[in-house]
Amino acid sequence: MMKSEDFTVCRCENVTYSEILAEMDKGVNDSREMKLKTRAGMGFCNGRTCGHMINKITGDTEDESPVFIHLRAQPPIRTVSFEELSGGLLDDEKNIKP
Numbered sequence: 614m615m616k617s618e619d620f621t622v623c624r625c626e627n628v629t630y631s632e633i634l635a636e637m638d639k640g641v642n643d644s645r646e647m648k649l650k651t652r653a654g655m656g657f658c659n660g661r662t663c664g665h666m667i668n669k670i671t672g673d674t675e676d677e678s679p680v681f682i683h684l685r686a687q688p689p690i691r692t693v694s695f696e697e698l699s700g701g702l703l704d705d706e707k708n709i710k711p
Contacts, residue, residue: 619631622653622663622666622667622670623651623652623653623654623656623662623663623667624656624658624662624663625655625656625657625658625662625663626651626652626653626654626655626656628651628652628653628663630670632651633647633651633653633667633670633671636650636651637670637671641671642671642672643671643673644664644667644668644671644673647667647670647671648660648667653667654667
């Protein structure tokens, strides 16, 4: 439940700042663990939008941190054309050509 002074950190998975703080109170102490517990950074953008903020909140970017753990964004394995997705091309008579 989002409070009025709360804000959304991860738009893709709708994870709020209060949810992140609640998980930190339970013992989550790095961005990788936060990703596994809240799904923040696992949405469509793969952490490209919220990853830096999650790293800052959990303290993964501070100099005194012994190990820098960051959220890793992964691009798709390969691009797929609309032709492949649709199963073929349409001709002028709306017939599908394989």
